Amino acid sequence: MTHEVVGRVEELGAELAALADENESLGKLSDRTVELLRSAGVIRLLQPKAFGGYEAHPKDFAEAVMEVARHDGAAGWVCGVVGVHPWELAQMNPRLAQEVWNDDPDTWIASPYMPNGIAEPVDGGYVLSGRWPFSSGSDHCRWDFLGALLGDGKGRPAGPITVLHVVLPRSDYEILDGTWDVVGLAGTGSKDVVVDKAFIPEYRTIRQEAVQEGAAAEAIGLTDTLYKLPFSSMFPLGITAAVIGICEGALAVHLAQQRDRVAVTGVQVRDDPYVLYAAGEAAAEIAASRVQLIDGISRLYDQVEAGRPISLEDRANVRRNQVRCAWRAVSALDEIFARSGGNAIRRNNPMQRYWRDAHVGLQHMIHVPGSAYHANALAQMGLELPEPMRVLI
Numbered sequence: 571m572t573h574e575v576v577g578r579v580e581e582l583g584a585e586l587a588a589l590a591d592e593n594e595s596l597g598k599l600s601d602r603t604v605e606l607l608r609s610a611g612v613i614r615l616l617q618p619k620a621f622g623g624y625e626a627h628p629k630d631f632a633e634a635v636m637e638v639a640r641h642d643g644a645a646g647w648v649c650g651v652v653g654v655h656p657w658e659l660a661q662m663n664p665r666l667a668q669e670v671w672n673d674d675p676d677t678w679i680a681s682p683y684m685p686n687g688i689a690e691p692v693d694g695g696y697v698l699s700g701r702w703p704f705s706s707g708s709d710h711c712r713w714d715f716l717g718a719l720l721g722d723g724k725g726r727p728a729g730p731i732t733v734l735h736v737v738l739p740r741s742d743y744e745i746l747d748g749t750w751d752v753v754g755l756a757g758t759g760s761k762d763v764v765v766d767k768a769f770i771p772e773y774r775t776i777r778q779e780a781v782q783e784g785a786a787a788e789a790i791g792l793t794d795t796l797y798k799l800p801f802s803s804m805f806p807l808g809i810t811a812a813v814i815g816i817c818e819g820a821l822a823v824h825l826a827q828q829r830d831r832v833a834v835t836g837v838q839v840r841d842d843p844y845v846l847y848a849a850g851e852a853a854a855e856i857a858a859s860r861v862q863l864i865d866g867i868s869r870l871y872d873q874v875e876a877g878r879p880i881s882l883e884d885r886a887n888v889r890r891n892q893v894r895c896a897w898r899a900v901s902a903l904d905e906i907f908a909r910s911g912g913n914a915i916r917r918n919n920p921m922q923r924y925w926r927d928a929h930v931g932l933q934h935m936i937h938v939p940g941s942a943y944h945a946n947a948l949a950q951m952g953l954e955l956p957e958p959m960r961v962l963i
Contacts, residue, residue, distance in 0.1 A: 598750075629867060644755050663773035663774075669739075682715075689734050695769060705760060713739055821903070827911075849909075
């Protein structure tokens with residue numbers, strides 16, 4: 571059954587699509603786009619019911635992100651990234667959730683998680699400084715999730731390396747305008763943020779390994795299946811869903827434009843078997859990506875629901891398939907874009923924006939195939955994974 575949020579996004583699709591060019595020109599989502607996303611409730615899908623969320627199945631979240639991205643890739647990307655943060659926040663000290671959502675359950679949280687700063691231990695918490703690129707949707711968020719290395723008290727990382735996820739209010743970091751000048755997904759507004767000696771109370775932090783292993787929820791008595799899933803499966807879900815949704819949107823535009831197009835030879839494209847073959851094959855490949863992505867997270871959900879532990883191999887399989895889903899869908903988009911005709915490259919044709927957005931989406935580190943495939947092969951052989959590789963699985 572289609573989740574009510576997905577249905578609302580479908581109803582808003584035409585207006586979301588009409589705003590896509592404005593978002594790209596602004597270099598961030600327009601206020602109207604954000605208003606529509608808030609009204610649909612996409613960002614609250616993984617949020618606890620106690621704080622105005624849906625506690626939805628992760629497949630519903632993925633499908634909602636895909637539906638947004640079908641109409642505007644940048645809006646879908648922001649939903650995929652920002653939308654997973656309520657899921658992690660739910661696993662942290664409940665005091666933080668009250669701070670963030672008590673006054674407004676529609677409060678958004680940005681990221682990135684890369685450990686670009688050092689969190690020096692002090693009484694009651696940490697002091698953090700650093701600079702983080704790629705903070706998607708940050709202009710519309712009041713908090714930011716940042717990755718940080720635990721410090722040794724002397725400005726260096728402590729050994730063994732420990733990664734923290736820390737949450738800062740908007741008053742504790744600066745968003746740097748002019749740091750998001752890109753060829754695709756421009757509307758995400760993924761700007762740099764800077765932190766200068768901000769104090770972070772202990773309760774606003776969590777060790778990455780706790781959420782990575784799906785153990786954080788149990789530590790605070792959270793029993794819902796949703797919050798026991800591993801970070802390495804949940805975080806990539808929304809991002810890859812956005813890429814697949816972008817490819818679905820491009821396919822729909824391609825088919826609509828080719829229906830009545832006449833090629834330079836004078837032949838109607840609908841009578842060109844080669845273009846139609848490519849369109850049919852691309853449709854199958856993109857559909858396969860959707861099905862496989864949703865199947866992976868659903869299998870993990872069912873395992874947790876049944877009380878069965880998730881093994882490293884299980885996680886590695888889902889990561890392998892998630893990476894392949896993105897590459898398969900974008901490769902299919904390339905095939906139809908190459909057959910869309912010269913007008914596809916015009917700025918006023920959404921095909922070129924879909925194409926650029928999809929390729930920029932592949933640049934995210936969770937879509938790098940080498941390490942994911944390597945780790946999966948080792949896991950299937952029952953061999954140990956090198957420690958740096960385990961972080962991504």
